[in-house]
Amino acid sequence: MSIHTFALRHRLYAYTVNAAGIRGGSNAPLGELDAAGKVPANIIETIDALLASIAPEGSSAAYAVQRFDAPGETNSFLCLVASHPTVDVDQRPASLNHGRILCIDSADAWLDIQALIGLAETFQIGSLLNRSPGEIRDHLLDTESSVTAGDWNDTPLRNVDAPLAQSVIEACLSSVNRRETQVVPLPRQETSLGALREVAAAWCSLPWAIQRASSFSIGSLAGTRVKLLFTGPGQSQRPAINAATRDFAATYIEWLLDLPEDARALIANPKIHDAQTLASALQRPNEQRVPPREEPEMAKNKRPAEAPRGELNQAVIGYINEQIAAAEDSLRDYVDKWRSSSAEPRAPRTSSAGVSPAAPPRRGVGEFAMAAAAGAIGGAVVALLIVFLMRPQAAKPITKQSDTIAQPVRETTRDAAPAVQPPVQVRADALPGADWANRFLWLSDNAPKRLSVVVTSITTGDAMLSGEMEKSLTLIRAQLDAGTALAPADRKLLRGILFQMLARQISGRDFKVDGKFASVPGAAVTAVRNELHLESKAANSGDVANFEAEAVLKWAARENL
Amino acid sequence: MTYLCKDCWMAQDAAKLLARCKICEVNSGIRRLDRASEIAARGARNRPDPVCAIHPHEPLDLFCGTCRQPLSSHALLGERSVMAILGGVGSGKTSLLWVLRDRLRSSNGVPVKIRQPLGDTDQQLDQAVADLFTTGRARATPTTDAVTRNYAWELVTTTRPRQSALMAFHDAAGEVWQKLDQLPREHNARFYRYLDLIGGIIFLIDGQRLAETLAEGRRRRAATDPAAAQEIAIIDALDRRVAQGPEEIPIAVTISKADVLWSDGRWSLFKPDSGASRETIEAAVRELLTLTGRGDMIEELQSAFSRVTYFALSAFGRDLPAGQEVSLDDIAPARVEEPLLSLIVE
Numbered sequence: 001m002s003i004h005t006f007a008l009r010h011r012l013y014a015y016t017v018n019a020a021g022i023r024g025g026s027n028a029p030l031g032e033l034d035a036a037g038k039v040p041a042n043i044i045e046t047i048d049a050l051l052a053s054i055a056p057e058g059s060s061a062a063y064a065v066q067r068f069d070a071p072g073e074t075n076s077f078l079c080l081v082a083s084h085p086t087v088d089v090d091q092r093p094a095s096l097n098h099g100r101i102l103c104i105d106s107a108d109a110w111l112d113i114q115a116l117i118g119l120a121e122t123f124q125i126g127s128l129l130n131r132s133p134g135e136i137r138d139h140l141l142d143t144e145s146s147v148t149a150g151d152w153n154d155t156p157l158r159n160v161d162a163p164l165a166q167s168v169i170e171a172c173l174s175s176v177n178r179r180e181t182q183v184v185p186l187p188r189q190e191t192s193l194g195a196l197r198e199v200a201a202a203w204c205s206l207p208w209a210i211q212r213a214s215s216f217s218i219g220s221l222a223g224t225r226v227k228l229l230f231t232g233p234g235q236s237q238r239p240a241i242n243a244a245t246r247d248f249a250a251t252y253i254e255w256l257l258d259l260p261e262d263a264r265a266l267i268a269n270p271k272i273h274d275a276q277t278l279a280s281a282l283q284r285p286n287e288q289r290v291p292p293r294e295e296p297e298m299a300k301n302k303r304p305a306e307a308p309r310g311e312l313n314q315a316v317i318g319y320i321n322e323q324i325a326a327a328e329d330s331l332r333d334y335v336d337k338w339r340s341s342s343a344e345p346r347a348p349r350t351s352s353a354g355v356s357p358a359a360p361p362r363r364g365v366g367e368f369a370m371a372a373a374a375g376a377i378g379g380a381v382v383a384l385l386i387v388f389l390m391r392p393q394a395a396k397p398i399t400k401q402s403d404t405i406a407q408p409v410r411e412t413t414r415d416a417a418p419a420v421q422p423p424v425q426v427r428a429d430a431l432p433g434a435d436w437a438n439r440f441l442w443l444s445d446n447a448p449k450r451l452s453v454v455v456t457s458i459t460t461g462d463a464m465l466s467g468e469m470e471k472s473l474t475l476i477r478a479q480l481d482a483g484t485a486l487a488p489a490d491r492k493l494l495r496g497i498l499f500q501m502l503a504r505q506i507s508g509r510d511f512k513v514d515g516k517f518a519s520v521p522g523a524a525v526t527a528v529r530n531e532l533h534l535e536s537k538a539a540n541s542g543d544v545a546n547f548e549a550e551a552v553l554k555w556a557a558r559e560n561l
Numbered sequence: 562m563t564y565l566c567k568d569c570w571m572a573q574d575a576a577k578l579l580a581r582c583k584i585c586e587v588n589s590g591i592r593r594l595d596r597a598s599e600i601a602a603r604g605a606r607n608r609p610d611p612v613c614a615i616h617p618h619e620p621l622d623l624f625c626g627t628c629r630q631p632l633s634s635h636a637l638l639g640e641r642s643v644m645a646i647l648g649g650v651g652s653g654k655t656s657l658l659w660v661l662r663d664r665l666r667s668s669n670g671v672p673v674k675i676r677q678p679l680g681d682t683d684q685q686l687d688q689a690v691a692d693l694f695t696t697g698r699a700r701a702t703p704t705t706d707a708v709t710r711n712y713a714w715e716l717v718t719t720t721r722p723r724q725s726a727l728m729a730f731h732d733a734a735g736e737v738w739q740k741l742d743q744l745p746r747e748h749n750a751r752f753y754r755y756l757d758l759i760g761g762i763i764f765l766i767d768g769q770r771l772a773e774t775l776a777e778g779r780r781r782r783a784a785t786d787p788a789a790a791q792e793i794a795i796i797d798a799l800d801r802r803v804a805q806g807p808e809e810i811p812i813a814v815t816i817s818k819a820d821v822l823w824s825d826g827r828w829s830l831f832k833p834d835s836g837a838s839r840e841t842i843e844a845a846v847r848e849l850l851t852l853t854g855r856g857d858m859i860e861e862l863q864s865a866f867s868r869v870t871y872f873a874l875s876a877f878g879r880d881l882p883a884g885q886e887v888s889l890d891d892i893a894p895a896r897v898e899e900p901l902l903s904l905i906v907e
Contacts, residue, residue, distance in 0.1 A: 015701050020787055021787035022650075022739065022787050022788075022791055023649070023650045023651060023788075024649075024650030024651070024701075024734075024735055024736045024739065025650075025701065025703075025704060025734070025736050026736070045745070045748075046748075049704075049748050052703065052704035052736065053703050053704055053705045053706075054703065055700070055701075055703040087698075087883075088651075088701050090651045090698070091696075091697075091698055091883035091884070092651065092692075092696075092698040092699065092700060092701045093692040093696055093698060093700040093701065094700065094701035095701075180708075181708070221688075221703060221709070222708070222709040223703055223705030223706070223708055223709035223710070224703075224705070225705070225706070225748075
């Protein structure tokens with residue numbers, strides 16, 4: 001685990017009488033530690049709104065956590081708000097709301113939050129709550145101008161009770177695309193700070209883009225400007241979470257604890273922004289584990305790393321092309337030299353009248369030496385080429401399964417001759433085939449595992465399937481996972497189901513998924529057409545296959561599947 | 562009857578959009594939906610729900626079922642159903658609402674009473690005043706969007722023939738009113754919607770602050786009194802923000818915590834048993850406001866609002882020492898219902 005030290009900025013919202021003589025809650029200036037002017041204005045605005053809205057629901061402090069990223073920059077910000085109960089100038093119960101903003105001036109946005117929580121804990125122990133904003137500013141200047149934080153690690157998560165971790169992961173995953181605040185009751189906790197540590201440990205174990213979309217508070221009153229308001233038990237109804245999300249959350253937690261090294265890379269991946277992309281990423285854990293390739297292993301005189309065959313990245317392809325060009329040049333040189341060295345007048349042919357044909361000219365020792373050297377060079381070049389073509393290649397840092405190398409070569413032949421694999425993956429919307437239906441057919445016949453990835457990605461939503469339909473889909477997926485091409489009836493059913501699920505997701509409409517195009521409401525069809533810019537028509541039943549296939553393949557292409 | 566939010570209404574067929582705009586209502590002879598008698602006549606099950614049936618947190622956008630034009634929510638709620646209770650920080654808004662609810666729960670000699678609280682009104686209000694019982698002070702209201710502290714009652718007249726009406730309040734923090742001029746709309750969508758619906762205003766002025774000014778023994782000009790300057794700023798901002806236009810809205814200017822003034826002979830008529838007429842009290846309130854540097858504010862109010870009335874009330878009827886437990890038996894509310902009645906009855 002690496003350690004980083006970053007600048008810490010602050011915002012303080014206190015119920016006092018401000019410089020203009022106005023009573024009430026307002027931001028107290030904190031001088032050089034004040035986040036104003038050092039953090040983008042839109043982020044400050046959001047933090048200020050959060051500070052003004054939060055209040056503890058009881059006698060313990062309340063907390064809120066929110067991540068931000070700076071528009072167009074690699075910078076990101078992690079904000080922890082602590083709302084400490086106090087009284088205002090009129091002796092009313094009020095709060096001192098303190099925002100700590102960790103300014104991460106690199107792409108290390110996945111930093112753990114536990115260090116910030118430690119600062120909040122020390123602050124409230126240090127009887128600073130009844131001090132004036134000026135005294136608090138001086139204290140912060142002495143003690144909290146920077147913070148040392150580590151990368152995410154699995155230890156805090158291992159200490160969290162399983163039901164609590166499950167509740168947090170479920171709630172975060174289901175709230176990503178919601179706008180309104182959701183109240184989530186938690187199992188009973190000793191203190192709000194203890195609850196914060198546990199909730200934050202689970203929250204921090206999600207990919208950071210999901211963290212960014214799941215601001216939360218602990219022990220605060222309704223109205224706090226966060227997406228998730230975690231409360232004590234019995235204070236609200238547990239929100240409805242569908243079975244798929246529940247199961248997925250449990251699987252994800254198991255995976256985190258089994259493979260923490262892989263989890264770290266996944267948490268840092270900014271492309272994982274919701275449950276769907278997270279589920280897709282989990283389908284490809286092996287690729288996640290392979291480190292990014294830096295330079296050809298041979299150039300570093302190292303033994304090539306083990307990697308799936310048949311995957312060549314663009315750098316390797318370029319390097320091979322250079323080697324081929326160099327080999328061609330070398331061979332041309334050799335031939336030229338050989339020609340020039342043997343350019344002596346040939347003996348005239350003898351007549352058939354008893355004259356024996358002229359013997360080939362004898363070469364001297366020097367000529368033999370030159371030919372041998374040139375041959376050795378040529379042989380070495382060819383050997384080099386063979387070694388390069390045969391050596392296992394490192395995969396891209398995040399890529400697809402080996403069967404996703406989509407070329408018009410059947411999988412059965414690829415394994416036998418990986419050296420001749422076409423190295424570039426064809427986009428899903430550019431697969432071979434006269435029309436979209438045939439491209440879908442090609443995918444099913446030639447890359448069933450790749451189609452399985454597409455199916456997984458589309459079906460991780462909460463689409464309601466009948467028992468029969470779910471059973472059919474399970475069987476189809478099992479075939480695809482086994483690398484088996486689908487029978488025509490199954491292929492048609494799968495295409496219909498995938499289209500319907502896309503239509504549900506894109507249009508937000510709720511309708512039965514039965515694999516039939518006719519069951520899709522017209523508005524949902526229009527939504528899919530507009531969203532994916534479909535060109536096919538669905539005017540009659542003959543066109544439907546094309547239309548459905550285009551939607552699925554264009555969506556897969558958009559998701560880089 | 563189904564009402565839908567902006568995201569949902571387009572997905573529905575026109576038959577579900579049953580509200581009518583004023584023109585269609587006249588043409589079709591359909592009576593307005595805000596008639597108290599009509600609302601009361603409906604069973605609870607048929608009473609329109611002013612939130613989306615699919616998204617319970619989403620306020621409604623209504624569209625005319627005939628001409629499809631956007632429809633004012635007043636068509637559903639009534640012109641005077643939504644009240645703004647506003648004032649500076651600590652002026653007693655939350656305490657007034659709590660005491661008002663208690664006073665209106667039974668007849669108490671008042672011409673209206675609460676027939677039923679709507680939704681989770683009681684739970685929200687109880688939570689807002691929970692600290693009052695243990696500390697003698699209501700908690701400072703956090704600055705939120707209007708997603709919480711929303712209270713609605715169905716009021717019914719205590720005399721026959723019974724009439725009923727909906728009444729809704731949002732208890733916004735004093736800071737919200739103070740910063741009304743700079744409140745970003747994108748972060749306060751529901752609060753702005755609330756402003757759009759306002760049909761009457763109770764404007765609280767903290768009697769404690771007035772008493773302090775009087776005690777200083779000199780007439781303070783508004784420009785040097787932060788509280789007075791703040792009150793004028795609130796009126797100014799309200800003038801710009803209220804959709805209906807202040808010239809169409811009545812306002813009840815109300816001095817809160819009036820018990821702190823009762824000991825002064827000039828203001829003893831604010832006591833509940835003083836026998837003073839409404840006009841006499843109004844004149845005394847205006848005089849007090851003028852004496853405390855709020856003459857300009859009175860002029861501003863008179864010119865901006867359709868009707869301005871003046872009141873003085875005390876939610877607790879006595880000073881509650883901070884840190885002391887309070888119960889309903891310990892307090893003696895004075896004149897708390899007068900501003901509300903003036904707005905809904907007159």
